[in-house]
Amino acid sequence: MDIGALILKNLAKHKEIKVAQITKATGFSRTYINRFFQELKNEGKIVLIGRANKARYIMPGKKAKTAALEISRILRNKNLSEDLVLDEIKQDTGIFLPLPANISKIIDYAFTEMLNNAITHSRSKTVKVSMKKEDSLIRFEVRDKGVGIFNNIIKKRRLKNELEAIQDLLKGKQTTAPKEHTGEGIFFTSKLADKLVIQSSTKKLIFDNILKDIFIKGAKILKGTKVNFEISTKSKTDLGTVFKKFTGNAFAFSKTEVNANLYKMDTDFISRSQARRILSGLDKFRTITLDFQGVETVGQGFADEVFRVWQRHHQGTKIKYKNANENVEFMIKRTLA
Template sequence: MTRDIRKLILDKLAKDGTVKAADISGATGLSRAYVHRFFQQLKEEGMIVLVGKANTAHYVLPRARRAIEGKPVNIHRLLRNRDLRENVVLESIKDEGPWFARLAENVGLIVDYSFTEMVNNAIEHSGTDTIDISLRESKDRLQFEISDRGVGIFNNIMAKKGLDTTLDAIQDLLKGKQTTAPEFHSGEGIFFTSKMVDHFSIRSSGKWLVIDNEKNDVYVKDSPLKTRGTKVSCSIRFDSTRTLSEVFGRYTDPDSVEFTRTAVSVRLYRNNVQYVSRSQARRIVVGLERFKTIELDFQGIDTVGQAFADEIFRVWQVRHPESRIVPRNMNENVEFMVRRAGWVDDLLTTMDMG
């Protein structure tokens, strides 16, 4: 019996190129658990290899897997935005081949989270009729793009939040915990995705927001993409050591598991001017009272004015004592003005933002 089952498995592989435990169970009437023992034996002997996970799992000959794995994945889908579900979209793309099974577990979990979050945003926020999805492998990383022909993410934020410019919308987005549909969403998807992947970008409304986690840089430039809608691009290295728990842990309260921290980059507001006015300060801190800890990054800022520092570190902090602003990357000029406004070192030591 043992020899017959092994032969049946190998014969089917030779004929069809692939086999599942369900195929052999159905042909013999034996239980899947019993049949699985023979698959495991052949796998341990190196005669067959497992490709895929869960409902996509199947076995192939070793030479077939080498051939499959040697071919980079390049998948493209143009979908009508009608009754779409992001998890179903991802599962159907996983069925295109063993590309997902090749990913390290931590990378696979990040792709699962970030892909479904970005597709969900296009489904529920863009107002688009179609969603264009591409996923491809390069030598060292996986990249996917989600494009729509909707209202545009920055235009949507401006309209819903009453903001004046695209840069205001970008800054609002970077704060995290922001959403144009609060009854349905927490607004965390874009924020966490931008921290998980190695490279994240959004092109919309003539602007290109880039978050490069490999270089620890955030910048905005004019986008050559002038078409209507939004294009979100994400890429992650195959050898990334980043994990979901690491990113969630950095920006959530360990006691309540709520999203309570954020990182705001002041330099995005720098348009060849100094930060001197209260109005500039108010633009930066608007909406941040939702968070318990706010990281304010002064990288590249030469100096700030007294009114600017006073509005943030005294006026706003007094109005919102339940929140804590943590300045980072200050030169001595900025630190002098911030200290004059009332900031003291214990704000930094209370919580390490990493």
């Protein structure tokens, strides 16, 4: 029996289909049938929409492109991983179907950085995230009800007011958790967005790269922090180019060895939590060699977590790398500088 052909035949007839339907029709196990759905998905012949008991497959095309172009969730801020949240958004919506590669990478970086800030710094019990694709724009919002970014900077830096906090933030490498972050996430995100708005307490900090200007506005008092990001899907902005533009060439801004082939892990390497998951349990080895063969780029957060934060906490283990292309090596060297 050709299971793949059966799936495609049913899809052509019913427009959408669930794994359970093919399981029932064939009598095979769900695990076995899932393999064929996954193969067809990887080949681009079908598209997965939804998750868990709402997961269903449709044919690629207009419906896939327009299905579920908006999502909003309130997340409990406990053991929260920004990359897993992003993965769920990609799986549950059609926002990234299709999307130019440069825009997809920018959203990956900006969303995980902004959500990580809320997870790490806000001390908020919950974080609300939303994302929407509308016409040629993608927008996302990260909202917490914690201490507030400006108030947090005031307290940690012993500053006088919100304007001093904003001035400090605009320096680019400031962070209230220097042992865990380099503080560049907001800086680079502000350069990638068409428009980035950070609102907290009684101020809005607005980065408008269309007008090529930065604004500060008064606002109704807001507990916590709200970050709004937007970018045109037609934008030519490139993640690697922005990194290089604002850092220059100075890169300032019982076995004993294990090899980790990152390309075979089938993911983008953007966030800190991805780095922690990859390295989890590997501290028992004396040397870890990360093989970047086939990996196009890595995020600043990923590189910093691997080569600075994790390495500092595991000095008995040496991390090496090989087969890194120019973009990947650039980010690694910046971290090691």
